[in-house]
Structure formats: structure tokens, C-alpha cells
Amino acid sequence: LSIYIHPTTAASAGTAFENIAVVQPRSGGRVKILASKGQIALEGTPKLSGSLLNAALEGESVRYQKAEVVDDQAQSIMQYSIEEAVCIPILLGTAVVGCIYIDNRAGQVRGQAMNEDIEFCKALAEIASLAISNLKRMDIERRHSEERSSLLLGTVAALVSAIDAKDTYTCGHSERVAWLSKELARKLELDETTIEQVHISGLVHDIGKIGIPEAILRKPGKLTDEEFDSIKTHPVLGESILKDVSQLHPVLPGVRSHHERWDGRGYPDGTSGTDTHLYGRILGIADAFDAMCSSRAYREKLNREEVLDEIVACSEKQFDPDLVKLFLLIDFIHYDV
Missing domain, CATH: 1.10.3210.10 (Hypothetical protein af1432)
Structure with missing residues (x-):
């Protein structure tokens, strides 16, 4: 879990966004909030932009700014008064295993500063991806080690049985x-x-x-x-x-x-x-x-x-x-x- 908490803390400190979450996709279009700060997961259903999240789950970074001309503002964006938001996928190979989601609902539109925040969050997502990849590798190595240990103990048991039979x-x-x-x-x-x-x-x-x-x-x-x-x-x-x-x-x-x-x-x-x-x-x-x-x-x-x-x-x-x-x-x- 610390892998997901650290990006949340870093995003909070490194950007001007108020609401931050690391989100994991689940089956049936559901999501799980792994770590958050601000208003996203205060109670009940996560309060974030579903349209941005769904787009990010396709593997691309997405952004929204109220000042931009948007033909179709999704219901969640209007419902939660989201004025600017960014959603960055966390990749394991080509698979999206999570997203860093940040938004601002305080009316601050910062223009070029938002691009800097996007790059910052992309870097955090890459760090999280590397950490997850390392954990996966360690888990595979652990399983292989357990299998080798089991094989060794089985061999030893067979040898002991051979001694007893002799x-x-x-x-x-x-x-x-x-x-x-x-x-x-x-x-x-x-x-x-x-x-x-x-x-x-x-x-x-x-x-x-x-x-x-x-x-x-x-x-x-x-x-x-x-x-x-x-x-x-x-x-x-x-x-x-x-x-x-x-x-x-x-x-x-x-x-x-x-x-x-x-x-x-x-x-x-x-x-x-x-x-x-x-x-x-x-x-x-x-x-x-x-x-x-x-x-x-x-x-x-x-x-x-x-x-x-x-x-x-x-x-x-x-x-x-x-x-x-x-x-x-x-x-x-x-x-x-």
C-alpha cells in the first residue's frame, strides 16, 4: 500500500491540486481508491471524474480545464464542480494497473502551470510503475524460491526414507x-x-x-x-x-x-x-x-x-x-x- 500512498503524498506536495487519489480499476467498471487526499473519498462513492478515469484506463494521460472549450462536459465534472483535473495511468508493461487522479474544485485556473503538474504526475506514475514491477519480480522470485525449497525438502525426505529402508x-x-x-x-x-x-x-x-x-x-x-x-x-x-x-x-x-x-x-x-x-x-x-x-x-x-x-x-x-x-x-x- 505504501507504493500508492507515496505518490499521493508527493502529488499533494508537488502540485497545487487539492484533491488527489491513486485509483485501481476493478471489474464491472468499478474502481477502488487505494490512497487519497481531499474530497475524493470522504464518504460513499468516490467523487471524481469518471470520464477522465475511463479515458486514462485506455493508457493515455488525460486532462480537463474548465477554461477550455469542451463540447461534452460529463455529469461528474459538473456535479462535483471540477474546474481542472488530470488523470495519469500507472502501467505495468502495457497493462493499466492504476491511475493517479488529481483535480481542483476551488476555481483556480492556472494555464501553463497545469502542464508542469501533468509532467510531475507522469514522473510519479513511472516511479510507481517501477516499484510495482519490482514487487511483481520479487513475488515471482519468492514463489520460485518456495518451489525450490519444497523440491529440496522432498528430495531430503526421499533420501531419509531410503536410509530407513536400508x-x-x-x-x-x-x-x-x-x-x-x-x-x-x-x-x-x-x-x-x-x-x-x-x-x-x-x-x-x-x-x-x-x-x-x-x-x-x-x-x-x-x-x-x-x-x-x-x-x-x-x-x-x-x-x-x-x-x-x-x-x-x-x-x-x-x-x-x-x-x-x-x-x-x-x-x-x-x-x-x-x-x-x-x-x-x-x-x-x-x-x-x-x-x-x-x-x-x-x-x-x-x-x-x-x-x-x-x-x-x-x-x-x-x-x-x-x-x-x-x-x-x-x-x-x-x-x-
């Missing part, structure tokens, strides 16, 4: 890790874009397990060294699977580094401390917490207090100590295994 023992694990990671990111007071990236990292952090044999993923007993070496490839496999999806590039560091350790004894790169990407350090805590809270074929789950004690015990060894402190502040009421 390893039924960890069904729901990715969603829970994503939730825990998002809550920890909020405790860090990260910006919303980063928080969402952390969340998506959690959803796809185990996507590399698609490339691990099911016999290893579902093995009920202890893994052999060779089998564990195979499991340890899933962060790099996950990064490789996702790298061609440009929208997922920001989350790749979390996927690759969620099994690194604070003391440098993790995998695949053996990074330590803050050399490990923040997303990986966040996901590492969330991943371990959910794993210990969940039952596996080879062990029963631990209760939450036991898991939190273990997280604290592994601070400065496996986990970032500052993140551990914040993790303990999470309200787990919505966490459910």
Missing part, C-alpha cells in the same frame, strides 16, 4: 538427530539460515549408509575390523552422493565430519577441536545421544540420564565441551525415540 534398526534416527541438532543450533543463537542448514545436515548425515551392505548394517553382533572399516566410509560416501545437489552444498561439511572427535581420533579426516566444522561438532553430539537412547540388535537402550552422563564424560574427548554445556540446556520434552 537399516530398519535406525528408523527415525535421522529425524531425531536433525531435531536435536536444530535445538542445539538454537542454543548457540545461530541465524535462521544456519539453523535450517544444521537441521538438513541432521536429516541426511547418514545418507552414505546407502552404500554399505545391509548385512553389515543389520548385523546383530560385534562388527569385525573389516566391517567397521566399511561402516567408517559412510561420511565420505554421503558427501559424494550429495555433492551434485547444489542446494545441499552448505550441509556437506556436517555430513562428512559428524564422526570426527574433539581429540582428533575420529574419522574420516582425524580433525580435532575447532578444526572440525561446527555442523559436524553439533551433529556428533546429537548422533551419539540418539544412538545411546535407541535400542540396537546387540544392546538395549540407555535411559536419558545415563546418556547425558556419558555425553558429559566424553566432553573434551569426543565432544566440543562448549557445545556439551549447551546441549544439557535443551528441553527434551519433544524428543521421543
Whole structure:
């Protein structure tokens, strides 16, 4: 609405006209007053020259001056004692999306000054047209962004379903890790874009397990060294699977580094401390917490207090100590295994 208010204010300040309105055409020959000043929209039906407005809606600027010889004075001009008026179309391409309408009913006929006012209002109409065009473009870009976001989330959901189908023992694990990671990111007071990236990292952090044999993923007993070496490839496999999806590039560091350790004894790169990407350090805590809270074929789950004690015990060894402190502040009421 401010797009229409500003031309009204500017026309009021920049011309000698008393009555000013920005008008939008509606179906059935009706109009809507978007902004006005003076006597045009004091009450009931808008009080303006319908003949001038209709002419302007054809795309041309029109004017009226009582001093000029006019063969056919429209009823509204006589009814409202309009002595001079100007109506300038606001265009979006070739379409008329509105009009700047100004008139004077005080008996002042100014000759050449009226031409200056017309040029001034034309400039205002062009500014309004540019502003509307920019808003339309922004709206299109917003819709495209929403469509891309929806497509991305659909892709992520499909990937998560594929992980769950591959390893039924960890069904729901990715969603829970994503939730825990998002809550920890909020405790860090990260910006919303980063928080969402952390969340998506959690959803796809185990996507590399698609490339691990099911016999290893579902093995009920202890893994052999060779089998564990195979499991340890899933962060790099996950990064490789996702790298061609440009929208997922920001989350790749979390996927690759969620099994690194604070003391440098993790995998695949053996990074330590803050050399490990923040997303990986966040996901590492969330991943371990959910794993210990969940039952596996080879062990029963631990209760939450036991898991939190273990997280604290592994601070400065496996986990970032500052993140551990914040993790303990999470309200787990919505966490459910």
C-alpha cells in the first residue's frame, strides 16, 4: 500500500491540486481508491471524474480545464464542480494497473502551470510503475524460491526414507538427530539460515549408509575390523552422493565430519577441536545421544540420564565441551525415540 500512498503524498506536495487519489480499476467498471487526499473519498462513492478515469484506463494521460472549450462536459465534472483535473495511468508493461487522479474544485485556473503538474504526475506514475514491477519480480522470485525449497525438502525426505529402508534398526534416527541438532543450533543463537542448514545436515548425515551392505548394517553382533572399516566410509560416501545437489552444498561439511572427535581420533579426516566444522561438532553430539537412547540388535537402550552422563564424560574427548554445556540446556520434552 505504501507504493500508492507515496505518490499521493508527493502529488499533494508537488502540485497545487487539492484533491488527489491513486485509483485501481476493478471489474464491472468499478474502481477502488487505494490512497487519497481531499474530497475524493470522504464518504460513499468516490467523487471524481469518471470520464477522465475511463479515458486514462485506455493508457493515455488525460486532462480537463474548465477554461477550455469542451463540447461534452460529463455529469461528474459538473456535479462535483471540477474546474481542472488530470488523470495519469500507472502501467505495468502495457497493462493499466492504476491511475493517479488529481483535480481542483476551488476555481483556480492556472494555464501553463497545469502542464508542469501533468509532467510531475507522469514522473510519479513511472516511479510507481517501477516499484510495482519490482514487487511483481520479487513475488515471482519468492514463489520460485518456495518451489525450490519444497523440491529440496522432498528430495531430503526421499533420501531419509531410503536410509530407513536400508537399516530398519535406525528408523527415525535421522529425524531425531536433525531435531536435536536444530535445538542445539538454537542454543548457540545461530541465524535462521544456519539453523535450517544444521537441521538438513541432521536429516541426511547418514545418507552414505546407502552404500554399505545391509548385512553389515543389520548385523546383530560385534562388527569385525573389516566391517567397521566399511561402516567408517559412510561420511565420505554421503558427501559424494550429495555433492551434485547444489542446494545441499552448505550441509556437506556436517555430513562428512559428524564422526570426527574433539581429540582428533575420529574419522574420516582425524580433525580435532575447532578444526572440525561446527555442523559436524553439533551433529556428533546429537548422533551419539540418539544412538545411546535407541535400542540396537546387540544392546538395549540407555535411559536419558545415563546418556547425558556419558555425553558429559566424553566432553573434551569426543565432544566440543562448549557445545556439551549447551546441549544439557535443551528441553527434551519433544524428543521421543
